[in-house]
Every structure is written in structure tokens, then in C-alpha cells.
Amino acid sequence: MTTLTWSRRSRRFGLNALGILVALITLFPILYMVSTAFKPATEIYSLTPHPVPRHPTLANFRAVLNGSTVGHPYWTFLANSLFVTLIAVAASSLIALLAAIAIARFRFRFRTTYLIMLLIVQMLPQQALVISLYIDYRSLNVLDNLLALAVVYTAFAVPVTIWMLRNFVAAVPREMEEAAAIDGAGPVKVFWRILLPLVAPGLVATSVFAFIFAYNEFIFALTFLLTDNAHFTLPLFVQYFYSRNGADWGGIMAASTLFTIPVLGFFLLIQRRLAAGLVAGAVKG
Amino acid sequence: MVRTVHDQPGRGAPLPSPAGPTTQRPAQTPRQRAITWIRRHNAAPYLLLLPSVVVIGALVLWPTVQIGIFSFQNYGLPQITGALPTQWVGFANYTQILHDSEFWLSLRISLLFALVVVPLTLITGTLVGLLLSRLGPKMRTFVSSAAMLAWATPAVSASVIFVWLADPDGGIVDWTLTKLPHWLGGGAHWAGFSWTNSALPAYTLLTVLLVWTGFPFIAVTVLAGLRTIPAELHESARVDGAGGWRIFRLVTYPLLKPIFLVLLLLSIIWDFGVFTQVYIVIGELGNRDEYNLGIYEYSKAFQMPPAYGFASALAFVLTIVLLIITVGYVRASVKQGAVQ
Numbered sequence: 103m104t105t106l107t108w109s110r111r112s113r114r115f116g117l118n119a120l121g122i123l124v125a126l127i128t129l130f131p132i133l134y135m136v137s138t139a140f141k142p143a144t145e146i147y148s149l150t151p152h153p154v155p156r157h158p159t160l161a162n163f164r165a166v167l168n169g170s171t172v173g174h175p176y177w178t179f180l181a182n183s184l185f186v187t188l189i190a191v192a193a194s195s196l197i198a199l200l201a202a203i204a205i206a207r208f209r210f211r212f213r214t215t216y217l218i219m220l221l222i223v224q225m226l227p228q229q230a231l232v233i234s235l236y237i238d239y240r241s242l243n244v245l246d247n248l249l250a251l252a253v254v255y256t257a258f259a260v261p262v263t264i265w266m267l268r269n270f271v272a273a274v275p276r277e278m279e280e281a282a283a284i285d286g287a288g289p290v291k292v293f294w295r296i297l298l299p300l301v302a303p304g305l306v307a308t309s310v311f312a313f314i315f316a317y318n319e320f321i322f323a324l325t326f327l328l329t330d331n332a333h334f335t336l337p338l339f340v341q342y343f344y345s346r347n348g349a350d351w352g353g354i355m356a357a358s359t360l361f362t363i364p365v366l367g368f369f370l371l372i373q374r375r376l377a378a379g380l381v382a383g384a385v386k387g
Numbered sequence: 388m389v390r391t392v393h394d395q396p397g398r399g400a401p402l403p404s405p406a407g408p409t410t411q412r413p414a415q416t417p418r419q420r421a422i423t424w425i426r427r428h429n430a431a432p433y434l435l436l437l438p439s440v441v442v443i444g445a446l447v448l449w450p451t452v453q454i455g456i457f458s459f460q461n462y463g464l465p466q467i468t469g470a471l472p473t474q475w476v477g478f479a480n481y482t483q484i485l486h487d488s489e490f491w492l493s494l495r496i497s498l499l500f501a502l503v504v505v506p507l508t509l510i511t512g513t514l515v516g517l518l519l520s521r522l523g524p525k526m527r528t529f530v531s532s533a534a535m536l537a538w539a540t541p542a543v544s545a546s547v548i549f550v551w552l553a554d555p556d557g558g559i560v561d562w563t564l565t566k567l568p569h570w571l572g573g574g575a576h577w578a579g580f581s582w583t584n585s586a587l588p589a590y591t592l593l594t595v596l597l598v599w600t601g602f603p604f605i606a607v608t609v610l611a612g613l614r615t616i617p618a619e620l621h622e623s624a625r626v627d628g629a630g631g632w633r634i635f636r637l638v639t640y641p642l643l644k645p646i647f648l649v650l651l652l653l654s655i656i657w658d659f660g661v662f663t664q665v666y667i668v669i670g671e672l673g674n675r676d677e678y679n680l681g682i683y684e685y686s687k688a689f690q691m692p693p694a695y696g697f698a699s700a701l702a703f704v705l706t707i708v709l710l711i712i713t714v715g716y717v718r719a720s721v722k723q724g725a726v727q
Contacts, residue, residue, distance in 0.1 A: 121526050125533035131548045147557045197438045204435035217726045223447050225713040227660045229681040230702030233688045234453035257446035260439050318541035320663040337543040344547050351551050362544040369539040
């Protein structure tokens with residue numbers, strides 16, 4: 103039983119080798135970014151590039167962290183990014199949850215219209231809308247205002263969050279809510295005690311997309327945060343650094359590493375949990 | 388939200404309860420009164436939707452309408468500072484577009500780029516998806532996680548990484564190309580080759596970058612689709628003597644056709660409208676020969692002197708093109724039963 107035929111074993115070997123090759127090619131740019139960030143300048147501009155730094159240094163990271171690169175330390179931009187991202191994630195999750203309940207639990211007029219509107223809105227090009235939003239924000243005098251930027255991020259994260267969250271709400275058995283209501287719980291109590299705890303894992307999963315969108319967003323930040331680079335978010339900082347010191351690849355890659363690796367780590371963590379949740383669901387049937 | 392006895396106030400006498408007869412409803416608190424009002428008018432879904440409608444309406448839909456309005460005006464620097472009033476100019480901005488060679492060049496770049504990148508991304512993603520479906524569980528997790536890391540890499544980071552890989556001084560791409568044998572197109576002439584200074588090399592680099600970013604989503608979606616196909620179908624096809632390509636063409640593809648259609652339309656929308664990666668790879672707005680439609684429109688609005696009216700007309704054209712493709716996407720989604 104256990105003996106595999108030669109051809110079958112070699113085919114599995116071939117597939118695994120192909121899989122490893124695909125993974126390595128895919129990971130190469132990310133690994134090369136990290137490796138460059140640890141290289142001293144002499145190795146970066148050497149005529150024969152090496153994949154791994156031979157004399158690793160922290161100098162690039164130090165320069166990015168203490169702010170000698172663009173005048174502000176990395177922490178300033180991290181704080182700006184976290185501020186904008188967390189507001190956008192919290193606000194869009196709350197708004198989307200309410201809408202998802204309406205879609206999953208009610209039949210009403212314009213429901214299909216609303217759903218189609220959600221699909222269309224996600225496809226509108228941001229580089230087009232940025233023109234009128236810039237003009238509106240300029241007249242409201244809230245350019246350069248991180249809270250105002252977070253409001254735009256909220257609006258653009260809401261449609262996709264609703265779209266995914268409605269399935270999680272629909273998956274909560276209606277009978278549980280009905281039982282609670284028969285026991286005398288009002289709709290608000292049913293929401294807090296029954297629905298919210300059961301939808302929470304879905305809320306975490308969908309908020310990942312709002313997080314990635316707001317943390318990575320570039321066009322609005324580029325257009326709105328023009329005057330004061332102390333207000334820059336991380337993607338804008340990396341681009342600004344690159345456009346000013348285009349030759350300092352060690353520094354640029356260090357900045358880019360500090361910006362990218364936390365998202366990737368966060369994503370891997372969540373992804374594993376998501377996969378585990380899927381498997382658990384399958385076992386329970 | 389939930390149906391309770393109170394839902395039907397006209398349903399007759401209250402049920403006798405074992406604790407004795409209940410008195411008629413006591414005076415309601417304001418909160419209870421609000422709940423009753425919402426129930427009676429079936430207002431709950433609309434109230435729940437209200438916040439989302441407000442933010443989407445104010446920050447996405449209204450700005451789209453504004454783009455349309457500005458595109459019929461002579462909105463520029465004197466208008467935004469208030470020095471001069473805005474004037475309606477009819478279709479002047481649109482006729483200017485038709486006679487603008489830069490518009491046609493940028494449109495051609497956008498179209499050609501989508502024409503190349505979309506099929507490449509779909510093919511790469513499908514091949515990796517098929518590979519994933521044949522790997523063992525551990526290997527599959529490893530490869531798909533690696534792929535999803537490429538997908539999750541921020542556009543700004545991915546762009547600066549690829550510019551660095553293709554840097555003329557010290558970049559690994561030019562170095563590799565000089566070391567390649569002649570018959571593979573390698574040679575010393577690649578030393579110091581700049582990938583970002585003119586349109587063709589820049590968009591070649593962008594093609595690799597966008598395929599790298601885009602294929603994981605395709606691969607994972609195709610994998611999810613493949614797992615809905617019963618294994619017996621493939622097995623019986625194989626027993627009947629069908630090879631890999633025939634199985635894909637006759638069994639897999641027809642079953643996954645709706646998924647492929649959605650992926651195709653999404654890829655067109657993304658690659659036609661790509662902005663951030665292009666902005667960084669071509670070095671901001673310096674080289675006009677390398678603009679795609681989105682960058683050209685942006686440069687008209689945000690380079691001195693700003694021409695918001697003309698840029699809005701360009702933005703409106705871009706939006707309309709994308710909306711036409713979106714109509715197909717919506718129809719495909721409705722057909723698949725996603726709008727329920």
C-alpha cells in the first residue's frame with residue numbers, strides 16, 4: 103500500500119520542486135528588500151550584487167529611525183499612519199456592520215439597488231475622485247488634516263467591508279436572536295449580547311481589508327498632505343524619501359522594510375487564523 | 388430586527404400568562420416608543436443603512452457628480468482661489484480632449500498595458516492555482532502564503548523594490564542580463580541600462596511588477612474554485628484518456644468559466660486604472676511620454692497651472708470607461724448569485 107511507484111514519487115517531487123521555485127521567485131523581491139536594508143553602501147553599489155549582506159549593518163535603519171533621512175523620525179510617520187488606519191478601521195467596521203445587518207436580516211425596497219451600488223462604487227477610480235475631493239477639502243480647509251483623511255478612507259473602505267460582512271451576519275442563526283427576544287431582550291440588547299459576539303470573528307476578518315487599504319493608501323495622502331511632511335503617512339514617507347534621495351537604496355529599503363514587514367506579519371497571523379477557522383467550520387459541518 | 392409578539396399589535400388579546408393577567412401596556416419610555424415607531428414603519432433597515440449611505444454619498448457619489456459638473460466648466464487656478472468666477476463652457480473640455488495628442492498617447496498606453504498585463508496575470512495565476520491544487524496540504528499552505536505576501540505588499544513598497552531591482556547602478560536585473568549568454572539576449576550592453584527613462588522599458592518593468600502583485604489573488608480564487616469541482620470528474624476524464632490540457636479545456640474551464648469572467652473583468656479594471664505603481668516607476672510626473680490615462684489626468688489637475696475642468700473631463704472619460712467594464716462585472720456577479 104505504502105510503496106509509491108517510481109513515476110508517482112518523481113511526479114510528486116517535481117510538483118514540490120515547482121512549488122518551492124514559485125514560492126522563491128515570489129518571495130525574492132521582499133527578501134531582496136530586507137537584505138539590501140542591511141547592506142552597507144559599499145556592498146549596495148558593488149559591481150557584483152550579493153543576495154545576502156556580507157557585512158550586515160544597522161546604519162540604514164538607524165538613519166530612518168532617528169530621522170536624519172527626511173527630517174522626522176520614522177515614529178512620526180508610523181503614528182500618523184496608525185492614527186488614520188485605526189480610525190478608518192473602527193469607523194468603517196461599525197458603519198458596515200449596521201448596513202450588513204440591514205442586508206442580511208431584512209427584505210426592503212431598494213435592497214438590490216443598494217447592493218449593486220456597493221459593487222459599482224468599489225470600481226470608481228480614485229485618481230478621478232481625488233480631484234473633486236481635493237477641491238472640497240480645500241474649501242473646507244481640511245487639507246493636511248489626518249482626521250479628514252481618515253474620513254475619506256472610511257468611506258472608501260465601507261463598501262467592500264459591507265460586501266464581505268453581510269455573509270458573516272447571514273451565517274448567525276436567526277433562531278438565537280429570536281430566542282433572546284422571546285426571553286424579553288430588546289433589539290439593542292440582542293445586538294450587543296447575541297449578534298455582536300457571534301459576528302466578531304467575521305468583523306476581524308473583514309477589518310483586515312480596511313486595515314490594508316488605509317495603511318497602504320497613496321493617492322489621497324499624496325494629494326491632501328502636501329505642505330507639512332510631519333503629517334505624512336508611511337507610504338507617502340517612503341515615496342518622498344525615494345524621490346528626494348533616489349540613490350540611497352540602503353535607506354529606502356530600510357524605510358520600506360519598516361513599512362512593509364509589520365503588514366506582512368500581521369497578514370500571515372490573520373491568514374493562519376482564518377484558515378484554522380475555515381477548517382474548524384468544516385469539521386463541525 | 389427580530390420578530391416578537393409586539394410585532395403584531397392588532398393580533399388580539401394578550402396571551403394569558405401563568406403569572407396572572409397582565410395589565411394593559413404601561414406608559415412607554417422614549418426608547419420603547421422609538422422602537423415601536425421603527426417597527427410600525429418598517430424603518431429599521433433604512434436607519435441601519437443610513438450611515439453608510441451618508442458616507443458613501445458624500446465622499447464617493449457626490450464627488451463623482453462633481454467631476455461631471457467641473458468637466459463642463461473652466462475650473463482652474465483663478466477659480467479655485469476665488470479670483471475669477473467659474474464659467475460654464477459646454478463641451479469645450481471634451482472637444483479639447485479629442486484634439487489632444489497627449490490624451491491619445493496616454494489612452495494608448497493604458498489600453499496596451501491592460502492588453503498585455505491582464506492575460507499574463509490571468510495565465511500566471513491560473514497556472515499557479517492549478518499547481519496549488521495538486522500539492523500536498525503543507526506545501527500548498529507554504530506556496531499560497533508566499534504568494535499572498537506578494538499580494539499584501541503595499542503598492543508603494545513593491546514599486547520602490549522593483550525600481551531598485553532594475554536600477555542601472557547596482558541593480559540585480561541589469562547585472563543578471565549582462566551575465567546571461569548571448570543566445571538568451573544577454574550581454575555587456577545591458578550594463579547601466581535604465582528601465583525607467585522611457586515608456587517601453589518602464590512599462591515592461593511595470594508589467595512584471597503588476598503580474599507579481601496580481602497573480603496571487605487569481606491563483607487563490609482559482610484554487611477555491613477548483614476545490615468545488617468533484618474529483619471524480621477529473622478522474623473519469625483521465626480514465627477516458629484525456630491529457631492535462633484537454634482536461635483543463637473540457638472539464639475545468641467550463642466549470643470555472645463564471646469565476647474566470649469575474650477575474651477577467653476585475654483585472655481589466657485594476658490594470659487599466661493603475662496609478663500608484665506607474666507614478667513611482669516613471670518618477671512622479673517628470674516624463675510626459677510615459678503617462679497613462681490616470682497619470683495624465685492627475686498631472687493636469689495637480690501640476691501648475693492646474694486645469695481642474697480639463698482634468699475632470701479626462702477623469703470622467705476614465706470613469707466612464709471603467710463603468711462600462713463594471714456593468715459587465717455587475718451582470719456577471721448577479722448571474723453568479725452574489726447580489727442576494
